[in-house]
Amino acid sequence: MGIELHDYQTTLKSRVSLSGIGVHSGKPVTIHFSPADPDSGVVLQRIDSAGTGREIRALVSEIGGTDFCTALGDPAGDHVATVEHLMAALSSLGIDNVLIEIDGGEVPIMDGSAMAFVEAFDSVGIEVQPLKRRFIRILKPVRLEAGGSWAEFRPYDGTRFEIEIDFESKAIGRQFFAADIDPDMFRREIARARTFGFMKDVERLWAAGYALGSSLENSVVIGEDNNVINMEGLRYPNEFVRHKMLDAMGDLALAGARFIGCFRSYRGGHRLNAAALRSLLSDRSAFQIVETSHRERGRSVEMIAVNAPVYAPWAI
Incomplete structure (x- = not known):
């Protein structure tokens, strides 16, 4: 093989x-x-x-x-x-x-x-x-709540993200996107989703030292009238939630290994993603480090537990 x-x-x-x-x-x-x-x-x-x-x-x-x-x-x-x-x-x-x-x-x-x-x-x-390659297999649900937001990991046979956002802005509103992740799906459905922001927040962000390089060339901008002001419009009808999924995927990649499981969040962001990841990795009963093992006769595949690499973040 x-x-x-x-x-x-x-x-x-x-x-x-x-x-x-x-x-x-x-x-x-x-x-x-x-x-x-x-x-x-x-x-x-x-x-x-x-x-x-x-x-x-x-x-x-x-x-x-x-x-x-x-x-x-x-x-x-x-x-x-x-x-x-x-x-x-x-x-x-x-x-x-x-x-x-x-x-x-x-x-x-x-x-x-x-x-x-x-x-x-x-x-x-x-x-x-x-x-x-080693994977982090989720063994039991781990949930973290923060105000009106929440994030959780659940066992799942694959790598799946389920992201929901809820903004007061009529340009965004409430959006949900879920997908099993593989390279082709990422290229096609998620990779092109852009970061976004509100024109009304620009001066506050500048004063705090953020968004100094933001422009219509690298951000979807929502104007005072709650409309997208980028001339080309959106790349996907629900580009906002797809970008939030992109962010979550990047934040959780800091686990140091891919997940076998499902990550779900509602009104999440970088801080909640990081906190949820820390919460998972601090509970050794909630996950297992595994790698593939092939059985030649039947050509079946199973995941077997292995020792973690020395750089593993679950030693936090």
Whole structure:
């Protein structure tokens, strides 16, 4: 039986780079993606004069902030912000190990979606590595409530997200989107969904040091009249909830391994996603680390429990 892509760890076949601006900092930034060894995970490294070159692992234990985006590292020192779209692309395409060098403190926003990252990774291809991939299998429900919002993990035979949002704005309202995730589905249904915001919030965000690089080129903007002001309109009728799913996928990719289970949320965001992930990983009875095992005679596949890798975030 040949190697199956979903069974084994992967990395990129060669180096690829992207340049853009940070949606919050407004500063230009270039990011380089290079192949990495098996079991190294996703590692970020600042290469500008403001960084010391400290490696920051893309794990929930490294989350340093969840205000308007997910930031890894020390907010007062070496850190990389707005990692969620990039992490969603890496996780959904099945890229386990990669070294990411970045010459600024924020991942470039590109067009506000994950599509530029998908296209960059597709342009160089994915290489299968000789070590088995590990998964986090959800064994029992874990639920977290915060005010009128909630998030939960549930057992499920696959990787599924069920996201619901509820905004007072008539341009958004209440939207629900659910999907079983695989690379083709992600490319087609989620990767192109853009970040969004309200014109009425712009001055407040600017005063707080956020959204300095936001524009109609990288965000869906809702005007004072509750209409989308982008000339091209929406990419999907329910682009808003699809983008919230993209964010959730990126935040949960910081578990360090893919889920076998279902994540559900209502009125969620980066802070709730991170808190729910921490809540799950702090309860060792709620999940199990597994990998595939093939039975040659019947060619059946089962998941078997394994020891966790040394970089595992469930050691938080």
